[in-house]
Amino acid sequence: MLRLFRKDKPVKIRSCTENRKYGVAAKDVKELLKKGCKLLQLPLSGAHVCLCADGTEVTEEYFQTLADNTELVLLSRDQTWSGGVAYxxxxxxxxxxxxxxxxxxxxxxxxxxxxxxxxxxxxxxxxxxEDRSDLESREEDKDWFKGVDARFKTKSAYMKFNCESRIRSYMKEVVGATNSIQKAKVKQEFLKASACLKDMLKAAGYNGCYFDRTVKEPDRLCTQGGWFTCQGSFDQKVCLSLHSINPYSSYESRVVFSTWNLDHRIEKKRTVIPALQDALQNHKSADVNLHYFYRLLFTRENLKLVHIVCHNKGAHDLLCDPKEIFRQAKGRKRRLV
Known part of the structure; x- marks a missing residue:
């Protein structure tokens, strides 16, 4: 008897082959399918309906929860719908x-x-x-270089510098951690270690190659055309949202790319730098495997390029034991390199 008291629900319905939408009112899915198929001239047998937004199938129970004027797609037996934006x-x-x-x-x-x-x-x-990624020089694509220092004549040169700047900022954080060390001898060894790490970075060109599309694989993080793909959150193997961007293509894309992050899987501030400090409590910098710390701080061994949505700023619980990091790091180079 409850069925008799149901009010007709107004919805908007369309087929999967055209954009035009029609207003239909129905008490339930059965009535909606009957009216919709007649209106859109589709066979009733095997017909089904789903949300236009994301393709979710509308069952009888779900239909009763829909807001008025929800956009729906009417499909015949063999048709599917993955969402309005895809169409x-x-x-x-x-x-x-x-x-x-x-x-x-x-x-x-x-x-x-x-x-x-x-x-x-x-x-x-x-x-x-807005893809002008095939253009490389400032003369060819002046709009791309808005706000970029005049010394940069090519997109690749600026992108290389952009990456170097990010890596340099990590080095500054390492040096800045010296201020938190109380013991003079430990502070002295930490400064030596920092200087050594900086020399390694200089020799590697501050790893600016990661954003430079002109270098060979696997040194770069992008395709030869300049496409970058999000590598997913620190605890994922891939980006589930399939984020991608080509900062070489336009000024707007270059600006948006600045919000992407080179994220440390094993955290720089919470884990890596403190482990280096601990390793130097009772050891000289020459006895600590600084190459190990270099890889964790500045290389793709521990860095992931991630879209801002995939950048998890909370604690990175990777089930790694900081004590184990410390144990390995305090060993002599000949044992660890």
């Missing part, structure tokens, strides 16, 4: 538009989009569509 992008790329026309069409989709997740995807699409 919109597919349709957009099949139009044959190029260059500015394609960008403007994508911006048009973005201007009408309200769903945060879809806005994010479309925003990244717009950024990546």
């Amino acid at each position: 919109d992008i597919g349709q957009l790329l099949s139009t044959g538009l190029h260059g500015d026309g394609l960008i403007e069409a994508a911006k048009g989709l973005l201007s009408d989009e309200q769903t945060p997740k879809r806005r994010k995807i479309l925003t990244e699409l717009v950024l990546n569509l």
